[in-house]
Amino acid sequence: xxxxxxxxxxxxxxxxxxxxxxxxxxxxxxxxxxxxxxxxxxxxxxxxxxxxxxxxxxxxxxxxxxxxxxxxxxxxxxxxxxxxxxxxxxxxxx
Amino acid sequence: xxxxxxxxxxxxxxxxxxxxxxxxxxxxxxxxxxxxxxxxxxxxxxxxxxxxxxxxxxxxxxxxxxxxxxxxxxxxxxxxxxxxxxxxxxxxxxxxxxxxxxxxxxxxxxxxxxxxxxxxxxxxxxxxxxxxxxxxxxxxxxxxxxxxxxxxxxxxxxxxxxxxxxxxxxxxxxxxxxxxxxxxxxxxxxxxxxxxxxxxxxxxxxxxxxxxxxxxxxxxxxxxxxxxxxxxxxxxxxxxxxxxxxxxxxxxxxxxxxxxxxxxxxxxxxxxxxxxxxxxxxxxxxxxx
Numbered sequence: 001x002x003x004x005x006x007x008x009x010x011x012x013x014x015x016x017x018x019x020x021x022x023x024x025x026x027x028x029x030x031x032x033x034x035x036x037x038x039x040x041x042x043x044x045x046x047x048x049x050x051x052x053x054x055x056x057x058x059x060x061x062x063x064x065x066x067x068x069x070x071x072x073x074x075x076x077x078x079x080x081x082x083x084x085x086x087x088x089x090x091x092x093x094x
Numbered sequence: 095x096x097x098x099x100x101x102x103x104x105x106x107x108x109x110x111x112x113x114x115x116x117x118x119x120x121x122x123x124x125x126x127x128x129x130x131x132x133x134x135x136x137x138x139x140x141x142x143x144x145x146x147x148x149x150x151x152x153x154x155x156x157x158x159x160x161x162x163x164x165x166x167x168x169x170x171x172x173x174x175x176x177x178x179x180x181x182x183x184x185x186x187x188x189x190x191x192x193x194x195x196x197x198x199x200x201x202x203x204x205x206x207x208x209x210x211x212x213x214x215x216x217x218x219x220x221x222x223x224x225x226x227x228x229x230x231x232x233x234x235x236x237x238x239x240x241x242x243x244x245x246x247x248x249x250x251x252x253x254x255x256x257x258x259x260x261x262x263x264x265x266x267x268x269x270x271x272x273x274x275x276x277x278x279x280x281x282x283x284x285x286x287x288x289x290x291x292x293x294x295x296x297x298x299x300x301x302x303x304x305x306x307x308x309x310x311x312x313x314x315x316x317x318x319x320x321x322x323x324x325x326x327x328x329x330x331x332x333x334x335x336x337x338x339x340x341x342x343x344x345x346x347x348x349x350x351x352x353x354x355x356x357x358x359x360x361x362x363x364x365x366x367x368x369x370x371x372x373x374x375x376x377x378x379x380x381x382x383x
Binding site: 064 | 134135137138140141142149150151152153154157219220221222223224241242243244292293298302
């Protein structure tokens with residue numbers, strides 16, 4: 001079994017309405033070289049799909065995370081935890 | 095000429111086929127309805143579950159024995175789907191090809207249907223948090239996107255005439271963005287993007303997971319060894335890691351297997367050492383899109 005990278009974003013700290021709104025902050029998106037994170041309107045609260053109000057940040061491309069921890073350092077709410085694992089690059093080399 | 099040229103090119107490259115840009119064709123495939131649904135939900139594409147799977151940790155999922163192969167087959171089937179019941183929220187039938195600036199400008203100048211607009215790149219916004227108005231859309235897609243204010247650039251003229259769009263493409267290409275043309279859905283063509291890796295959703299799936307969301311261009315780069323002065327300027331332009339400088343021979347080398355034929359590196363070369371040649375003329379690259 002490969003040891004997968006785990007990235008947790010604590011949505012009780014990072015959410016629309018919190019002291020730092022993900023749409024205004026976006027620091028993790030900016031510092032991540034492989035662009036692992038994705039900012040998206042939530043699927044549940046979607047009152048106006050033409051102009052969604054509620055956005056979230058989730059890690060998507062986990063296998064591309066190189067474990068640099070810059071997102072953990074930059075997050076003003078300390079909402080991100082990273083446990084590095086095997087990357088896609090390493091898996092291809094095998 | 096890739097497989098889509100043979101299917102939809104009517105004797106030429108698919109993106110040079112004027113028929114595929116027409117409103118009549120879009121109506122025949124109910125594209126307006128599809129595009130409306132697709133663009134309402136564009137940013138949720140990768141978190142949405144499709145048959146129990148979303149794209150979270152896709153690299154690990156596709157490396158799983160058997161299941162990985164099934165996912166690959168299903169996803170490629172959706173990307174290239176020409177079926178009647180295509181699902182717009184998972185962007186069925188939405189894929190494209192890298193193309194050099196000249197071809198992109200030819201499309202805008204001669205083939206694209208009016209109205210032409212530019213809008214914020216969705217990929218760059220959701221993956222990098224940057225608002226960059228670099229996507230040129232035309233035909234029925236322009237009318238759909240205009241309804242969604244979050245995609246429309248603020249404080250600038252976003253409705254473009256052909257000349258302005260050609261100029262915009264030129265500037266973006268010189269900056270280092272890769273021009274790409276898109277079916278949305280196949281066979282209707284309505285967008286030319288200026289992409290950047292790794293944010294671009296299409297190039298991401300192609301480069302990292304080898305899913306054919308973006309085909310390689312109809313050309314590859316050819317380095318004139320005699321002209322190359324080893325200034326390395328072109329290396330910084332390549333988004334595919336195809337170019338590299340070797341101190342021992344004091345020139346740049348190219349990995350043709352990685353070259354997408356976008357031609358962006360040419361803007362950096364002051365010594366006329368980089369030229370595009372048709373992919374089909376290079377025996378080792380012919381047919382590899």
